[in-house]
Amino acid sequence: MTYLKSLALAGSMALATAATAEERYITIGTGGQTGVYFVVGQSICRLVNRDTPKTGLKCTAPSTGGSIANINAIKAGDMDMGVAQSDWQYHAYNGTAKFEGDKFDKERAVFSVHSEPFNVIARNDAGIATFDDLKGKRVNVGNPGSGQLATMEVVLAAKGWTMADFALASELKPAEQAAALGDNKVDAIIYTVGNPNGSIQEAVSTVDAHLVPVTGPEIDKLVSENPYYAKSIIPGGMYPGTPDDVETFGVKATFVTSADVPDDVVYEVVKAVFDNFDRFKKLHPAFENLKEEEMIKDGLSAPLHPGAIKYYKERGWM
Numbered sequence: 001m002t003y004l005k006s007l008a009l010a011g012s013m014a015l016a017t018a019a020t021a022e023e024r025y026i027t028i029g030t031g032g033q034t035g036v037y038f039v040v041g042q043s044i045c046r047l048v049n050r051d052t053p054k055t056g057l058k059c060t061a062p063s064t065g066g067s068i069a070n071i072n073a074i075k076a077g078d079m080d081m082g083v084a085q086s087d088w089q090y091h092a093y094n095g096t097a098k099f100e101g102d103k104f105d106k107e108r109a110v111f112s113v114h115s116e117p118f119n120v121i122a123r124n125d126a127g128i129a130t131f132d133d134l135k136g137k138r139v140n141v142g143n144p145g146s147g148q149l150a151t152m153e154v155v156l157a158a159k160g161w162t163m164a165d166f167a168l169a170s171e172l173k174p175a176e177q178a179a180a181l182g183d184n185k186v187d188a189i190i191y192t193v194g195n196p197n198g199s200i201q202e203a204v205s206t207v208d209a210h211l212v213p214v215t216g217p218e219i220d221k222l223v224s225e226n227p228y229y230a231k232s233i234i235p236g237g238m239y240p241g242t243p244d245d246v247e248t249f250g251v252k253a254t255f256v257t258s259a260d261v262p263d264d265v266v267y268e269v270v271k272a273v274f275d276n277f278d279r280f281k282k283l284h285p286a287f288e289n290l291k292e293e294e295m296i297k298d299g300l301s302a303p304l305h306p307g308a309i310k311y312y313k314e315r316g317w318m
């Protein structure tokens with residue numbers, strides 16, 4: 001239930017629970033259960049819910065389709081907060097790319113989290129050494145609502161390709177794509193996700209497969225022209241079958257909300273994360289190198305929510 005929708009319910013319950021803090025429900029949009037967004041949302045809620053007796057906030061973080069689904073749900077008021085790729089945070093706020101004519105001016109940034117390389121994983125028997133070798137192959141391009149599908153569309157447009165350049169462009173969810181690769185239903189899968197990741201691990205351990213570099217003039221142009229992209233290296237040895245560094249590009253996972261979510265709600269969520277930051281960083285290996293000073297600016301293009309600013313000022317970070 002969203003904050004606004006729960007207000008009425010909380011209000012009617014207030015009489016009965018006058019002695020405790022007023023209960024308010026917040027929902028955080030994540031991604032597939034095998035991804036890192038799900039861990040981000042679950043971890044944030046775990047920290048928020050430790051303080052429920054004091055704040056009254058009850059947090060849930062269900063699995064969703066990913067970045068685009070989360071942004072749309074926050075815009076519609078169906079969710080309060082969510083995780084979204086830095087490129088889609090930018091496009092939603094500015095009304096560009098997929099969000100042309102569908103601007104989300106009330107979108108607000110909270111903080112950024114881990115880096116997400118645009119990972120391409122191919123079966124060793126499919127003859128795919130570079131991104132260009134994907135032409136004519138069976139590729140899982142990402143589920144509808146996901147950041148990877150939307151970013152894949154941008155990459156294809158930059159290359160002058162369309163989905164018709166693939167023998168098959170399937171839209172399986174992250175939880176299904178490792179098995180599809182292993183069962184030889186597809187030659188390659190795309191996943192914009194924090195590394196190391198259990199789902200890629202699963203893919204490369206069920207079949208001989210490797211990570212594929214995503215480079216070339218079109219990628220260089222995307223990275224140099226757009227602040228929300230950066231070059232990215234997947235370190236050699238991170239996944240079995242890929243002993244050498246692999247060059248690709250990537251985005252940041254970011255945490256976003258709406259200007260309609262009250263300042264004190266965003267403040268309490270941010271406080272729960274940063275007051276317990278050492279604990280948070282231990283909840284996934286992709287969080288290991290997170291730094292507070294980078295998280296409050298890198299990859300953020302929508303204005304910061306005032307509830308977040310209040311906490312960052314209190315800590316002397318702004």
Ligand code: GLU
Nearest residue numbers: 031035036037066067147
């Ligand atoms: N980057 C993906 C998306 O935007 C999600 C990755 C994850 O679930 O960790 O849909």
